[in-house]
Amino acid sequence: MKKLFFAAAIIIAAFATKANAVVKHHLLALNRTDTIKPKAKMDTITPKLKRDTITPVIVKHATVAMSDKQLNHILNIMRQKRNDAQKIKVLKLGIKNKGLMLAQLTTLLNQFLHDSSKLSCAEYAYPNTVDYQGFGNLDNLFSTQDSKDKLDDFLKHNK
Numbered sequence: 731m732k733k734l735f736f737a738a739a740i741i742i743a744a745f746a747t748k749a750n751a752v753v754k755h756h757l758l759a760l761n762r763t764d765t766i767k768p769k770a771k772m773d774t775i776t777p778k779l780k781r782d783t784i785t786p787v788i789v790k791h792a793t794v795a796m797s798d799k800q801l802n803h804i805l806n807i808m809r810q811k812r813n814d815a816q817k818i819k820v821l822k823l824g825i826k827n828k829g830l831m832l833a834q835l836t837t838l839l840n841q842f843l844h845d846s847s848k849l850s851c852a853e854y855a856y857p858n859t860v861d862y863q864g865f866g867n868l869d870n871l872f873s874t875q876d877s878k879d880k881l882d883d884f885l886k887h888n889k
Contacts, residue, residue: 786889792829795860800824801834808838814847821851829860836871845877853884 804824808817821838830838835855839848852868859865866885869878 786887789857789888791862792858792860794829795831796828808841814842814844817841818847822854825855825858829858832861832864839871845872845874849877849880
């Protein structure tokens with residue numbers, strides 16, 4: 731039993747020595763001045779990407795819209811909720827794996843108080859929209875130019 735314990739202790743000590751050597755090697759590499767870049771703004775270290783060079787994501791859109799009865803069911807539940815966070819959950823659950831027309835989406839998005847909630851749900855619903863070609867027209871639902879710009883950027887990157 732003592733021999734087994736002693737052998738295990740030797741193995742653990744050898745492993746620890748090897749691990750310490752690896753850690754020491756990495757620490758020495760980190761302390762080398764020729765590999766450390768001077769502190770600078772992030773923009774000077776990483777190149778800026780041109781918006782036009784990003785490949786858009788191809789989205790498979792729904793082909794059939796939900797019925798008005800289904801829309802009204804989601805709408806009634808959303809109206810019972812007190813805040814945007816609860817309404818977002820209802821909307822996402824309600825439209826999951828269902829198609830919808832832009833007019834239906836507009837009705838749902840008008841239930842939100844904040845542009846950030848509208849934008850989040852609009853982006854989530856984009857693949858579910860049947861008549862997605864007019865999706866950019868949803869920008870009239872937003873009160874701030876920033877939200878409108880974010881919707882435009884989203885559409886540029888999702889085709």
